Amino acid sequence: MPYFPTGTKSLLSKCLTPKIWEQCKDRRDKHGFTFRQAIMSGSKYVESGVGVYAGSHDSYYAFAPFFDKIIEAYHGHKPNDKHISSMDYNALKCPPFPPDEDKMINSTRIRVARNLAAFPLGTCVTRDERNQIESLVVSALNEFEGELKGKYYSLAKMTEAEKKQLINDHFLFKGGDKYLQSAGLEREWPANRGIFHNDAKTFLVWVNEEDQLRIISMQKGADILAVFTRLSIAAGEIEKVAKFAHDEHLGYITSCPTNLGTAMRASVHIKLPKLMKNKTKFDAIADEYYVQIRGIHGEHTETDDGVFDISNRRRLGRSEKQLVQDMIDGVKALIEAEKAEQ
Ligand code: ADP
Ligand code: ILO
Numbered sequence: 001m002p003y004f005p006t007g008t009k010s011l012l013s014k015c016l017t018p019k020i021w022e023q024c025k026d027r028r029d030k031h032g033f034t035f036r037q038a039i040m041s042g043s044k045y046v047e048s049g050v051g052v053y054a055g056s057h058d059s060y061y062a063f064a065p066f067f068d069k070i071i072e073a074y075h076g077h078k079p080n081d082k083h084i085s086s087m088d089y090n091a092l093k094c095p096p097f098p099p100d101e102d103k104m105i106n107s108t109r110i111r112v113a114r115n116l117a118a119f120p121l122g123t124c125v126t127r128d129e130r131n132q133i134e135s136l137v138v139s140a141l142n143e144f145e146g147e148l149k150g151k152y153y154s155l156a157k158m159t160e161a162e163k164k165q166l167i168n169d170h171f172l173f174k175g176g177d178k179y180l181q182s183a184g185l186e187r188e189w190p191a192n193r194g195i196f197h198n199d200a201k202t203f204l205v206w207v208n209e210e211d212q213l214r215i216i217s218m219q220k221g222a223d224i225l226a227v228f229t230r231l232s233i234a235a236g237e238i239e240k241v242a243k244f245a246h247d248e249h250l251g252y253i254t255s256c257p258t259n260l261g262t263a264m265r266a267s268v269h270i271k272l273p274k275l276m277k278n279k280t281k282f283d284a285i286a287d288e289y290y291v292q293i294r295g296i297h298g299e300h301t302e303t304d305d306g307v308f309d310i311s312n313r314r315r316l317g318r319s320e321k322q323l324v325q326d327m328i329d330g331v332k333a334l335i336e337a338e339k340a341e342q
Pocket of ligand 2: 041047048049050051052179210256258259299
């Protein structure tokens with residue numbers, strides 16, 4: 001059983017009881033992914049928030065005594081609960097922000113993660129399977145017309161300067177994430193990874209990073225409804241040609257259990273320079289409205305200029321529409337608090 005030093009806070013350390021370890025330690029899922037692989041990341045990096053990755057859709061059931069606990073602890077979703085999905089953008093309550101609030105928001109982005117039903121997850125695919133996934137996804141995306149029409153850029157063929165520019169402009173994944181590496185998600189990097197995007201870079205798809213697809217809609221400013229509408233249409237189009245791993249209990253299946261369900265993160269980059277000095281209040285509002293605070297250069301980054309990435313924290317058991325609403329309501333409360341700070 002892994003050793004967790006005193007003070008370890010990860011969900012892995014809380015959920016991995018001696019009884020569950022005994023039950024699961026020699027199990028494999030139907031693709032041969034072992035329980036020990038699933039908990040490798042959080043065993044190696046005890047500072048993880050969660051510390052667990054699945055090898056396939058089946059991992060969530062093959063290691064159920066463990067994953068049920070993790071999922072209930074993170075999402076409050078019980079083994080018999082069902083997941084509901086709705087990308088009905090017409091039902092979103094999102095009137096435009098008044099001008100003084102609108103200018104506090106630099107940009108809006110919503111992404112959903114998806115994985116193909118016919119393959120295990122990125123933690124467990126072979127090089128050949130990763131290649132097949134890339135070909136399938138890119139040939140489907142190449143059929144897109146109108147606003148969604150774009151081009152695929154293979155990571156292996158990009159220059160360092162092109163990569164750096166795309167990362168700095170918040171369009172591309174960074175690579176070199178120790179958590180993903182320890183879960184096997186960066187094997188044979190950069191082979192068969194890449195990004196598809198339209199000319200305006202408002203519709204983007206990451207291929208074979210943490211999940212096989214990350215479908216992204218983003219633009220400058222605070223028009224959350226426009227971003228959600230584009231995402232909803234694009235995800236629907238892709239789903240017509242690609243069968244995604246999904247079930248009634250867990251929703252869309254993802255490598256990391258925190259993303260299960262909608263697999264959606266809806267965020268704004270917002271200036272909160274006064275509120276950041278009152279951390280207790282900032283955190284209390286974030287907790288009350290179920291939003292997560294990140295730095296603006298991606299997960300595990302900090303902020304030094306008062307701009308924050310605010311996004312929905314919940315992903316499972318509620319629809320996409322409800323979770324975009326969480327983000328909107330949280331952002332409104334944070335704006336009020338910022339205005340009230342001296
Ligand atoms: P995730 O794909 O899980 O959302 P990250 O937090 O690592 O992962 O973010 C990925 C990239 O998207 C980063 O470059 C981040 O700066 C960018 N990003 C996230 N939200 C926004 C936003 N609202 N506006 C602009 N860029 C964003
Ligand atoms: N494994 C990392 C990250 C967890 C959540 N983030 C995702 C899905 N990228 C940890 O446990 O801190």
